[in-house]
Amino acid sequence: MVDEQGALWFPAAHHWDGREEQHPRYIIIHGTAGFTTAQQVGNFFMQSATQASTHYVIGQDGTIVQCVHEHDxxxxxxxxxxLSGTSGDGHGNGHHDSWWDNGPNPNLLCITIEHVKPHEDNSDHLTDAQKQASFELVSHICQRWDIPARKADAHGGITGHYSVDPxxxxxxxxxxxxxxxxxYLDGEHMQINLNTPGISAFFSQAQGGAWHCTTPGHNFVIGGAILDFYRSFGGNGLCGLTHLGLPLSNEVGFGDKRVFQRFERGVLCYDPQRTNDRPPGASDTVYLMHIDGGPGQDPRVAALQTQVAQLQQQLAHTTQTPHNPPQ
Ligand SMILES: [Zn+2]
Structure with a gap:
């Protein structure tokens, strides 16, 4: 994972300590309009005469330099x-995105990534190494700060400098x-978080990064590896909320560090040793359980199975002794 510790540290001469109690909600993409390496740009921001700074710089060789801590x-x-409105697609139309209007200084809401572009008009396309580093860094920042991993809107997300200064x-x-x-972010990296529109209507933050379901009748906690699974399961829509629904229980242990948790539309099992169920090639520690038997079984399924058996018996009896025998 590309994290703050993984980048080369070139402390910038200028930044604001903290964010005045704001939480980063946006990632702003920039081009350097000059320079040939990320280290050169890092050196530039270290000079006190440079009245600017950035969190990250990504070189054309994929090198990542960090100049300001993410929490600053x-x-x-x-x-x-x-003018206030909808910003252009990077060519500029004179409008900044209107969501900046009533907020605090945008810098308090943003994590900023510069991309080395030697041409002063920023006409360079990213190199493959630069693109790969950029996508991974954006994805990890989104996960670290629960920033919506999509095109920016009033709730947060990712956009370019033109969005603020057209x-x-x-x-x-x-x-x-x-x-x-x-x-890329939509695919395997699609994850819901508490800022994803629609999610906060059902969940609030609980201890240790867990989610507490606030819907009456579903007041259970989802955490750890099961929450990780829930946040990305299905890879579209609202992931676990769309595909599994709300929790019907907390985690229930059933030995050997195994737990299961019931949801409206399925039962999830955390089973790091895969002792409960080991189909060929399986290695995921969290998976959907069979619900027609075993420890994850929904008690309603057992009741239905009994009912079905009784009906089958009745049916067999009816077939043997017709109510209306031929006269
Ligand atoms: Zn810029």
Whole structure:
């Protein structure tokens, strides 16, 4: 995982300590309009004469330099310029995105990533190494801070510098593979979090990163590896909420560190040794259980099985002795 510790540290001369109790909700993509390596850009931001900074710089060789801690705010995005509205696709149309209007200084809400682009007009396309590093870094920042892993809107997300400053930075970042980024984030990296629209209506934060379901009748806690599974299961819609529904129990232990947890539309098992169920090639520690038998069985299924057996008996009896024998 690319994390704060994994990057080369070039402390910037300027930043704001903390975020004035704001939580990062946006990732802003930039191009450097000059320079040839991430280390050069890191050195530039270390000079006190440079009245700007950034959290990260990604070189054309994929090197990641960090200049400001994520929990601090960088001097990265300048002032909000232009008319309020919907920003352009990077070519600039004179409008900044209107959600910046009533918020605090955008720098308090943003984590900023510069991409080395030697041409002063930012016309360079990302190299493959740069693109790979950028996608992974964006994905991990989204996970660390529960930032929506999608195109920015009023709730948060990912956009370019032009979203804030369409007058002076219409060409920042210049070409960036947005569609590819969002497809990448949508695919195996699709994860819901408490900021995902629709999720906070059902869940609130509990201790240790767990989620507490706030819907009456479903007041259970989802945590650990089962929560990780729930947050990405299905890979579309609202993931676990769409495909499994709400929890019907807390975790229930059944020996050997195994637990199961019932949901409206399925039972999840945490079984790190795969002692309960080991189909060929299986290695996931969390999986859907069989619900027609075994420890994860829904008690309603057993009741239905009994009912079915009784009906089958009745049916057999009826077939043998017709109520209306031929006269
Ligand atoms: Zn910029």
């Amino acid at each position: 705010a960088a001097w990265a995005n300048g002032a909000i310029t232009g 007058v002076n930075r219409a060409r920042c970042p210049g070409p960036y593979p947005w569609d590819e980024l969002f497809a």
